[in-house]
Amino acid sequence: MQEVLRREGNAVSTALALTQQNKHDGFVCVSCAWAKSHPPHVAEFCENGAKATAWDLTSRRIGADFFARHSVAQLEAMSDYALEEAGRLTEPMRWNPASDHYEPVSWEEAFGHIGTELKAMEPNQVVFYTSGRASNEAAYMWQLMARLYGTNNLPDSSNMCHESTSVALPMSLGAPVGTVTLEDFEHTDCILIFGQNTAVNAPRMLHQLDEAAKRDVPIINFNPLRERGLERFTNPQSPRQLLVTGSRQILTADHRLLPGGDMAVLVGIAKLLLEWDDEARAAGRPAVLDWPFIEAHTHGFEDFAELVRGHGWDEIERLSGLPRAEIEGTARSYARAKATMAVYGMGLTQHRAGVQTVRMLASLLLMRGNIGRPGAGICPVRGHSNVQGQRAVYVTEKPELAPLDTMAEMYAFEPPRLKGMDVVESAQAVIDGRARAVLQLGGNLVRSLPERGLLEPAWRQLKLTVMITTKLNRSHLVHGQVAYLLPCLSRIEIDRQASGPQIVSMEDSTSVIHPSRGIREPASRALLSEPAIIAGLAQAMLPPNPRVDWRGWVADYARVRDEIARTHTEWYADYNRRLMQPGGFLRPNPARKRDWRTVTGRAQFSRPESLFANPDVRISGGDVLALMTVRSNDQFNTTVYGTDDRFRGINGSRDIVMLNAADMKRLGLKAGDTIGLETAVDDGVERRVSGLRVVPFELPVGCAAGYFPELNPLLPLWHHALEAHVPAAKSIPVRVLMGS
Ligand SMILES: Nc1nc2c(c(=O)[nH]1)N[C@H]1C(S)=C(S)[C@@H](COP(=O)(O)OP(=O)(O)OC[C@H]3O[C@@H](n4cnc5c(=O)[nH]c(N)nc54)[C@H](O)[C@@H]3O)O[C@H]1N2
Ligand SMILES: Nc1nc2c(c(=O)[nH]1)N[C@H]1C(S)=C(S)[C@@H](COP(=O)(O)OP(=O)(O)OC[C@H]3O[C@@H](n4cnc5c(=O)[nH]c(N)nc54)[C@H](O)[C@@H]3O)O[C@H]1N2
Ligand SMILES: [Mo]
Numbered sequence: 001m002q003e004v005l006r007r008e009g010n011a012v013s014t015a016l017a018l019t020q021q022n023k024h025d026g027f028v029c030v031s032c033a034w035a036k037s038h039p040p041h042v043a044e045f046c047e048n049g050a051k052a053t054a055w056d057l058t059s060r061r062i063g064a065d066f067f068a069r070h071s072v073a074q075l076e077a078m079s080d081y082a083l084e085e086a087g088r089l090t091e092p093m094r095w096n097p098a099s100d101h102y103e104p105v106s107w108e109e110a111f112g113h114i115g116t117e118l119k120a121m122e123p124n125q126v127v128f129y130t131s132g133r134a135s136n137e138a139a140y141m142w143q144l145m146a147r148l149y150g151t152n153n154l155p156d157s158s159n160m161c162h163e164s165t166s167v168a169l170p171m172s173l174g175a176p177v178g179t180v181t182l183e184d185f186e187h188t189d190c191i192l193i194f195g196q197n198t199a200v201n202a203p204r205m206l207h208q209l210d211e212a213a214k215r216d217v218p219i220i221n222f223n224p225l226r227e228r229g230l231e232r233f234t235n236p237q238s239p240r241q242l243l244v245t246g247s248r249q250i251l252t253a254d255h256r257l258l259p260g261g262d263m264a265v266l267v268g269i270a271k272l273l274l275e276w277d278d279e280a281r282a283a284g285r286p287a288v289l290d291w292p293f294i295e296a297h298t299h300g301f302e303d304f305a306e307l308v309r310g311h312g313w314d315e316i317e318r319l320s321g322l323p324r325a326e327i328e329g330t331a332r333s334y335a336r337a338k339a340t341m342a343v344y345g346m347g348l349t350q351h352r353a354g355v356q357t358v359r360m361l362a363s364l365l366l367m368r369g370n371i372g373r374p375g376a377g378i379c380p381v382r383g384h385s386n387v388q389g390q391r392a393v394y395v396t397e398k399p400e401l402a403p404l405d406t407m408a409e410m411y412a413f414e415p416p417r418l419k420g421m422d423v424v425e426s427a428q429a430v431i432d433g434r435a436r437a438v439l440q441l442g443g444n445l446v447r448s449l450p451e452r453g454l455l456e457p458a459w460r461q462l463k464l465t466v467m468i469t470t471k472l473n474r475s476h477l478v479h480g481q482v483a484y485l486l487p488c489l490s491r492i493e494i495d496r497q498a499s500g501p502q503i504v505s506m507e508d509s510t511s512v513i514h515p516s517r518g519i520r521e522p523a524s525r526a527l528l529s530e531p532a533i534i535a536g537l538a539q540a541m542l543p544p545n546p547r548v549d550w551r552g553w554v555a556d557y558a559r560v561r562d563e564i565a566r567t568h569t570e571w572y573a574d575y576n577r578r579l580m581q582p583g584g585f586l587r588p589n590p591a592r593k594r595d596w597r598t599v600t601g602r603a604q605f606s607r608p609e610s611l612f613a614n615p616d617v618r619i620s621g622g623d624v625l626a627l628m629t630v631r632s633n634d635q636f637n638t639t640v641y642g643t644d645d646r647f648r649g650i651n652g653s654r655d656i657v658m659l660n661a662a663d664m665k666r667l668g669l670k671a672g673d674t675i676g677l678e679t680a681v682d683d684g685v686e687r688r689v690s691g692l693r694v695v696p697f698e699l700p701v702g703c704a705a706g707y708f709p710e711l712n713p714l715l716p717l718w719h720h721a722l723e724a725h726v727p728a729a730k731s732i733p734v735r736v737l738m739g740s
Pocket of ligand 1: 031032048161194197201224225257258344345347381628629633637
């Protein structure tokens with residue numbers, strides 16, 4: 001971290017900024033979405049949050065002179081790292097096709113021109129993407145702008161992330177978000193973690209895990225990779241300790257299952273519970289299952305139990321990659337615990353069967369009544385700092401998730417009712433030439449999406465690309481025929497509007513909504529806030545509407561919160577007042593109170609028919625490996641801070657592939673060899689990445705791992721969670737190409 005601070009040339013001021021991170025009177029960290037404790041720790045941040053802060057507060061600037069010096073073609077020759085490292089954008093820019101340079105443009109002209117272009121388009125050919133960092137206020141204005149324009153094309157980074165959760169949990173529990181709060185960690189007796197790399201991607205959760213470990217709570221982890229960061233506790237808040245490796249042991253057990261083997265593991269545990277419950281009841285001992293709960297609160301148990309019993313141990317062991325004894329150990333801890341919580345991340349959601357697997361996890365919790373009581377629950381760990389909040393304030397392509405009738409009345413318009421495009425559908429529309437414009441509120445889709453080989457050339461055919469952004473990235477260079485960069489304030493910066501400095505709000509992974517106020521002077525005086533840019537665009541592209549006071553809302557964001565409060569009186573009642581309470585406020589989740597808003601009015605057991613995580617791309621062994629694309633501790637998604645993956649001990653390059661020693665031997669490879677990978681599916685598209693260094697790693701035979709986004713060219717667009725369309729980035733079938 002010291003290295004990032006030094007490189008960004010702002011060590012002292014960043015250090016001061018960090019003391020105000022995730023505090024009630026400071027700003028909400030721009031990194032992950034993990035819950036903020038109340039009262040806060042003295043320094044409520046972690047190594048990665050500190051890096052993200054330093055990255056935003058860099059002293060480097062790129063203005064008109066930078067773009068005058070480099071044509072877009074020249075910029076394209078720079079690495080992704082160098083693009084972001086160049087510094088903060090300082091003023092709006094428009095691409096000039098005659099010179100191939102981005103050139104400065106006034107805000108008025110930019111809004112006017114974009115408005116004219118959009119007015120000439122069919123609304124359903126325009127995509128309004130949101131990356132999960134923008135505030136509730138900006139997100140609410142963004143979705144309203146898109147809907148007033150006439151489309152529900154509101155994909156969000158959540159489509160590539162926890163959409164499997166957002167589809168699964170409403171079916172199982174009647175609410176799309178987790179049921180766990182920070183307090184539950186104090187009461188839990190057992191923590192199961194599936195496919196979430198806590199130390200890297202939600203490091204502040206180590207506080208809660210460490211406290212639980214001190215109480216001897218079993219913490220059981222399932223991950224194909226050995227993630228050292230999780231094994232031992234290093235206090236993520238103490239700058240001095242950031243570099244210290246190892247102190248207290250956190251994990252009780254660490255199971256190295258196969259990628260996509262979670263479904264088999266969960267069914268195995270459930271099968272044992274059913275057997276033990278049969279035995280206990282036959283012998284007159286206390287039941288293992290929570291029968292009063294199952295009977296009073298759930299639906300579909302009989303079918304569920306029958307399907308679980310029908311799966312044999314051969315199949316469970318083969319598909320999970322774990323011997324029965326290992327699964328039994330977890331089942332015993334689970335059966336003993338009074339209150340269990342299940343924490344999970346991308347290792348569950350980014351598979352073809354991502355939705356079914358999340359549903360199976362919920363079912364396992366339901367078997368012992370582990371939803372809706374202290375210390376128990378399901379805990380999807382969200383990614384971006386406000387991704388959950390954005391979806392809650394209706395940035396969604398699914399019209400049924402937005403209160404369209406209420407908005408129709410509030411703003412006297414007829415909202416579009418046609419389903420919009422999610423991220424995968426938007427990418428397909430770009431590839432097919434059906435989409436004409438993409439507007440991005442943050443993000444870097446040209447890098448974060450699958451199918452790069454087809455996507456990049458198609459992206460250049462778009463009529464219009466508009467990027468609301470803080471720094472330069474690849475998606476600014478692979479651009480449409482009309483292309484704008486609209487640079488915005490970071491939320492670490494003071495956002496001054498007519499009524500004074502503004503606050504914005506963010507919802508964390510545990511549904512707590514926090515205020516965030518900027519503390520630093522803006523990187524440039526020409527920057528606008530995200531709400532101001534959205535209002536500028538909206539006024540230019542939409543006919544005036546006396547009910548929508550864009551200008552007034554920007555003058556005082558409290559008025560946007562009043563609007564949000566009117567759309568959902570239960571969630572956002574008294575929004576402005578409650579936001580200012582110390583610790584923020586909790587958005588209610590009925591499942592926490594065992595109020596099940598499902599079709600049957602009960603919690604629903606799932607139907608675990610298949611144990612295959614990737615039903616139509618079966619990993620057969622042989623020459624096909626299951627490739628997982630993961631994050632290092634030196635990146636935030638497509639933003640790469642450096643090439644050292646400290647916890648995994650991989651240094652110097654991210655163009656690597658981790659392999660098991662046995663696979664290396666079989667393939668005749670040794671550490672340091674250079675290979676290529678190609679996607680092993682037969683669909684007429686060639687997908688290859690070359691120049692990858694072989695790194696021996698502790699992971700099961702038959703699989704491989706490497707980094708997102710470098711390996712995204714290997715991911716077919718159609719290889720996604722079936723019901724949720726989350727790209728199945730955690731098991732891409734690949735073959736090794738020797739010597740390339
Ligand atoms: N520092 C930092 N923090 C971040 C981010 C970042 O890039 N950097 N990104 C943010 C975002 S948007 C998100 S969504 C989250 C992502 O955070 P995580 O959910 O932790 O995401 P990943 O690192 O992609 O993968 C998680 C883990 O899943 C494991 N895994 C892969 N396949 C399987 C499988 O089939 N089963 C199981 N059980 N495990 C598997 C991988 O080995 C890896 O350890 O983090 C957020 N926080
Ligand atoms: N193969 C593979 N692909 C994946 C994943 C994977 O695990 N494997 N993970 C997926 C997941 S979970 C996610 S969430 C997506 C992420 O996909 P995206 O949302 O497309 O990407 P990010 O890297 O999060 O976006 C970074 C960019 O956001 C802009 N930005 C940063 N801060 C701000 C701000 O305050 N305001 C604005 N307006 N812009 C800002 C900067 O320009 C920066 O370059 O990628 C997905 N893709
Ligand atoms: Mo994410």
